[in-house]
Amino acid sequence: xxxxxxxxxxxxxxxxxxxxxxxxxxxxxxxxxHYLKMVDRCSVCGEPYGxxxxxxxxxxxxxxxxxxxxxxxxxxxxxxxxxxxxxxFSIYLPLIAGLxxxxxxxxxxxxxAVLWAMEAEGSEKI
Ligand SMILES: [Zn+2]
Numbered sequence: 001x002x003x004x005x006x007x008x009x010x011x012x013x014x015x016x017x018x019x020x021x022x023x024x025x026x027x028x029x030x031x032x033x034h035y036l037k038m039v040d041r042c043s044v045c046g047e048p049y050g051x052x053x054x055x056x057x058x059x060x061x062x063x064x065x066x067x068x069x070x071x072x073x074x075x076x077x078x079x080x081x082x083x084x085x086x087x088x089f090s091i092y093l094p095l096i097a098g099l100x101x102x103x104x105x106x107x108x109x110x111x112x113a114v115l116w117a118m119e120a121e122g123s124e125k126i
Pocket of ligand 1: 024025026027029047
């Protein structure tokens with residue numbers, strides 16, 4: 001199916017597909033490999049992705065989301081339970097680290113999909 005005609009999805013649909021780490025164009029091929037590296041081309045539709053660079057946008061979005069998710073949880077726990085410091089750190093640090101590692105590739109997929117949908121390919125076009 002490489003090179004087959006696939007209708008261009010809406011920005012929102014492309015972002016959703018990117019969040020699933022799938023090709024924004026066809027939604028079936030993988031967008032990332034080796035955790036955060038962009039694939040050169042979609043294995044299903046052949047759309048090139050190797051030249052898209054999300055730079056700091058994915059970590060920025062990840063920090064934004066992790067902060068807005070974890071800070072209220074931590075504040076409520078601290079105000080309600082007054083956990084000992086060792087217990088608080090043993091809960092909060094794995095929560096923050098795990099959520100960050102989970103969200104980072106998804107945020108990169110979203111940002112890559114936004115660049116793709118806006119046709120903001122940069123100067124390194126293949
Ligand atoms: Zn594809």
